[in-house]
Amino acid sequence: MKINFLEQYRLQTKCLVALDSIIFGFDGTDLKLLLVKRGVESDHDTWSLMGGWLAPDETLEKASQRIVQALTGLDDVYLEQLGAFGDPLRDPVERTVSVAYFALINVPSYEDKINHDFDADWFPVRDLPELLFDHKEMVEQAKERLKYKAAFHPIGFELLPEKFTLPQLQNLYEAIFGVKIDKRNFSRKILSTNLLIKLKEKQKGFSKKGAFLYQLDAEQYKKDFNAFLNFIPNPDM
């Protein structure tokens, strides 16, 4: 019986296991994705998600962290598993199951640390180049997931610098959901969550009046990860 059972394991075909990262960023206007150029001659014009292989002693989460860090230099990004993609023909070279994670990073902190060994660039999610394998499908799912999540939880802040203005925050939500939001209602709703601390400083340079800076109340953020349930009116998911 025990033999038979171990036999079961021996009989199975094994797969390669890869990880792919959908890395979102926000530049104040557009929601963007960080893509890399594949270092293969035959694919020299194809962009792809940053990816890598699962190492023998790694968890999936750790592998994904390692891979995102290799490119961005950042080690504290928001990372969430999107799911496994396993179509038998998704990678024409060899059967590979890929586990996709999406990451939210704020672009300024990235700019300092980026690893220039990779040929990487930001693309607006509304206008992406052709992508390798099934990466387009991964990106579509990730966009949906981000909408879903951001509609109910305050994860948008992960895409902003530590100090940000209400207009910036609103731009971000408008980019994620592809809608226009009323300024007055937005500010009322967002401030009523008590998640934000208004600072004395203003953002200078962009507008003449200048907008007040805010930062997240870390305490509240932890307590109130559900603060946005019902945040976006009729989020369309």
Add this chain to the structure above:
Amino acid sequence: MKINFLEQYRLQTKCLVALDSIIFGFDGTDLKLLLVKRGVESDHDTWSLMGGWLAPDETLEKASQRIVQALTGLDDVYLEQLGAFGDPLRDPVERTVSVAYFALINVPSYEDKINHDFDADWFPVRDLPELLFDHKEMVEQAKERLKYKAAFHPIGFELLPEKFTLPQLQNLYEAIFGVKIDKRNFSRKILSTNLLIKLKEKQKGFSKKGAFLYQLDAEQYKKDFNAFLNFIPNPDM
């Protein structure tokens, strides 16, 4: 360059890929899980999720369907990927990445078709036995995901027979969310979605008065998969 690139593939260690199914059912009172006894002497008292191996030419979804059908006999269950679990030590026999799916089935249709080759039984989710490997974690995540999803989409119906009463439906939601809901408010809210068609028949036998049966308006259901956004007051996720 091209050689080097194929070399990359050759160097990677391969993993076994398994699938595990979190199969939810509802008996009118309790939310339950369908578990199987592991057919291995050393584990003769351990229950586990129904699982299986990924076949060489299968998608993950198809494999999961096949495995759920092998046990339940049902081929049209609601199935959704929960995610991949890949701790290097999760399976002590050999490194295995498992992709978990959760399934919603209605118990009566299952009872006709169940495959008795498996030693399977229903357990209330509130009182589960010890489970194999990391299956407990999978179950916890699946419970959360079911809450999340059921709070915003009308998937609860997948757990009920074709014809059901409002009290049954309410019991289901109370079981999923572990809360008491006011009868009057529940019925008003649910009927306002226009997802239900009231039938002339009543359910007999359970109460003296008998409760009217309803069925899903399939048309509306497809159109209005978001009908429940904001359905459960303050769903706690």
Add this chain to the structure above:
DNA sequence: ATTGAAAATGTAAATATGACATTTACATTT
């Protein structure tokens, strides 16, 4: 005919939402 048990139903107060326009701050220009 009476009883018991669950099903069905309505209203009013509080709260949240959505639509909408004016004023304020300040850097730049004259």
Add this chain to the structure above:
DNA sequence: AAATGTAAATGTCATATTTACATTTTCAAT
């Protein structure tokens, strides 16, 4: 130093939604 232009900040009212809560109805069983 006054005028101008641009984006930021702010408030109200009508409507819709949510919540809390108790009585009546139905019908099988006695």
